[in-house]
Amino acid sequence: MDRLALVDCNNFFCSCERVFNPALQGKPVVVLSNNDGCIISRSEEAKALGIPMGAPLHEQQEVIRKHDVQVFSSNYTLYGDMSARVMSILREEVPAIEVYSIDEAFLKLPLNFDEEMARALRTKVLQWTGIPFCIGIGSTKMLAKLANRHAKKNKALTGGVFDLTRYWDPEGILADTPTDGLWGVGRNLAARLAKMGIKTALDFQHADPSAIRKSMGVVGERMFRELNGISCLELETMPPDRKGVMASRSFGSPVESLEELEEALANHVARAGEKIRRFGLLATGMEVFLQTNRFRADQPQYSPGIGMTLDRAMHSTAELMATARDLLQRIYRPGYHYKKTGVQLTNLVSQEECQPGLFDQVKPGRIDVDKIVDEINRRLGDPKNPVITRASQGTERAGRGWKMKSERHSPHYTTDWNQLPEAKD
Numbered sequence: 538m539d540r541l542a543l544v545d546c547n548n549f550f551c552s553c554e555r556v557f558n559p560a561l562q563g564k565p566v567v568v569l570s571n572n573d574g575c576i577i578s579r580s581e582e583a584k585a586l587g588i589p590m591g592a593p594l595h596e597q598q599e600v601i602r603k604h605d606v607q608v609f610s611s612n613y614t615l616y617g618d619m620s621a622r623v624m625s626i627l628r629e630e631v632p633a634i635e636v637y638s639i640d641e642a643f644l645k646l647p648l649n650f651d652e653e654m655a656r657a658l659r660t661k662v663l664q665w666t667g668i669p670f671c672i673g674i675g676s677t678k679m680l681a682k683l684a685n686r687h688a689k690k691n692k693a694l695t696g697g698v699f700d701l702t703r704y705w706d707p708e709g710i711l712a713d714t715p716t717d718g719l720w721g722v723g724r725n726l727a728a729r730l731a732k733m734g735i736k737t738a739l740d741f742q743h744a745d746p747s748a749i750r751k752s753m754g755v756v757g758e759r760m761f762r763e764l765n766g767i768s769c770l771e772l773e774t775m776p777p778d779r780k781g782v783m784a785s786r787s788f789g790s791p792v793e794s795l796e797e798l799e800e801a802l803a804n805h806v807a808r809a810g811e812k813i814r815r816f817g818l819l820a821t822g823m824e825v826f827l828q829t830n831r832f833r834a835d836q837p838q839y840s841p842g843i844g845m846t847l848d849r850a851m852h853s854t855a856e857l858m859a860t861a862r863d864l865l866q867r868i869y870r871p872g873y874h875y876k877k878t879g880v881q882l883t884n885l886v887s888q889e890e891c892q893p894g895l896f897d898q899v900k901p902g903r904i905d906v907d908k909i910v911d912e913i914n915r916r917l918g919d920p921k922n923p924v925i926t927r928a929s930q931g932t933e934r935a936g937r938g939w940k941m942k943s944e945r946h947s948p949h950y951t952t953d954w955n956q957l958p959e960a961k962d
Contacts, residue, residue, distance in 0.1 A: 542644040543681040546670040549640035550578035553619045556667035557950045565606040572942040610943040618951045635773045655698045674700040678770045679763035682720040711739035784809040785879025789942040800931035801939035806861045810854040819850035822883035825864040830876040841868040
C-alpha cells in the first residue's frame with residue numbers, strides 16, 4: 538500500500554517571525570495581510586484570545602492593547618525563503634515531494650517509514666530551521682490531510698505526528714471528523730451533504746457512490762474514492778505549466794494621478810517579467826486593470842480592464858512596460874480615487890518551444906540586459922525588493938501614495954546582507 542504524508546507548518550508566518558526573535562516565544566503574535574488590513578496568521582496564544590482569522594486589524598485593537606499582542610506586517614520575502622529551506626530538507630529525506638503551498642507539502646514515503654522516522658524528521662526541520670510542523674500519514678492525499686488535521690488538533694496526544702494507516706481505529710477518527718473538516722469541503726457543500734444525511738467523514742466514506750456522483754459530480758466521486766483509500770490525486774512532483782502570471786497590489790492610500798499609476802504598474806510589470814523569465818516562458822497576451830474602492834459608497838466607482846494579444850511572444854521588461862503603459866493610458870480617467878492596479882501576462886509559452894515570427898529581427902551580439910539585472914537582483918536582493926530598477930518604476934521618495942502600507946515589517950533576515958540578524962552578549 539502506498540503511503541503519503543502531509544507536512545503542514547504550524548502558524549507558519551508567525552513561526553517565521555519567532556525564529557529570529559526568541560522574545561516572541563509564548564506571546565500572542567499575529568501577521569497582517571497586504572496594506573496591514575486583516576489578520577492572516579495567528580499564533581496559538583493569539584487564537585486562545587479569540588482573535589478570528591481574517592479579522593480586520595482595526596476591530597481587534599482593544600484585544601491587542603489589553604494582551605500586548607505582537608503585530609507584524611507580512612514579510613513574504615522572509616516567509617518564501619524559510620519555506621524553501623524547509624522544503625529542501627524534506628526533499629533529502631523522501632523519494633518524492635509535491636510542494637502544495639508555501640507551508641504545506643505532500644511526501645511520498647519509503648516503505649519502512651514509520652512514526653519514529655516522522656518524529657525524527659520533524660525534530661530535524663525544527664532544529665535546522667526553527668519551524669515547527671505536524672505530519673499526517675494516509676494512503677491517499679485526502680486521508681493524509683485528515684490525519685494531519687488530527688495530529689494538529691490533538692498535539693498533546695499525538696506529538697504532532699499521526700499515521701492513520703497504522704492506527705487501530707481509523708473509523709473512529711473519521712466518525713469524529715465533521716464533513717467541513719475534510720479537504721475541499723466548505724460550508725455550503727457541508728450543508729448540501731447534511732441534507733443527504735452525511736454529517737461526518739465516516740458517513741461520506743459509507744455513502745452511496747451513485748448518489749454522491751449525482752449530487753456532486755466527478756469531484757464528489759473523487760473525494761469518495763480518496764476517503765476509501767483509492768488514490769485519485771497523483772503526487773505532482775513537477776509544477777504544472779503556468780498559463781498566466783499576475784502582479785498586483787492594493788495601494789497604501791488612494792491614487793489619482795496617471796504618473797503615480799504608471800509607476801505602480803511599472804513595478805508590477807517588472808515583477809511579472811522576472812517571474813516568467815525565471816520559468817523560461819514568454820507572454821503572448823497582456824491584460825491591465827484599474828480598480829476604485831468598491832467599499833466606499835460615497836465615492837464614484839470605475840474599475841476598467843483592457844487586454845490585447847501581443848505582436849510577438851516576449852519577456853523583455855522594457856517591452857512589457859511600454860505595452861502596459863499604453864494600455865493603462867487607454868483606460869485611465871481622471872477624477873477617480875484608484876485603490877489598485879495590476880497586470881496579467883497571459884497565454885504563456887515555453888521559450889524553448891516558441892516559434893519566432895517570420896519578420897522577427899534577430900540582433901546578433903545583443904546584450905541581454907534583463908538576464909544581467911535578474912542575476913544581480915537575485916544575488917544582492919530579491920525579486921520583490923530588487924537593488925536595480927528602471928527609472929519608470931520611480932524612486933523611494935517620500936509620499937509615494939501607491940506604495941503598500943507595511944508599518945510593522947520585520948527585517949529580511951535571510952536575504953539581505955544589510956539586515957542579517959545580530960548576536961549580542
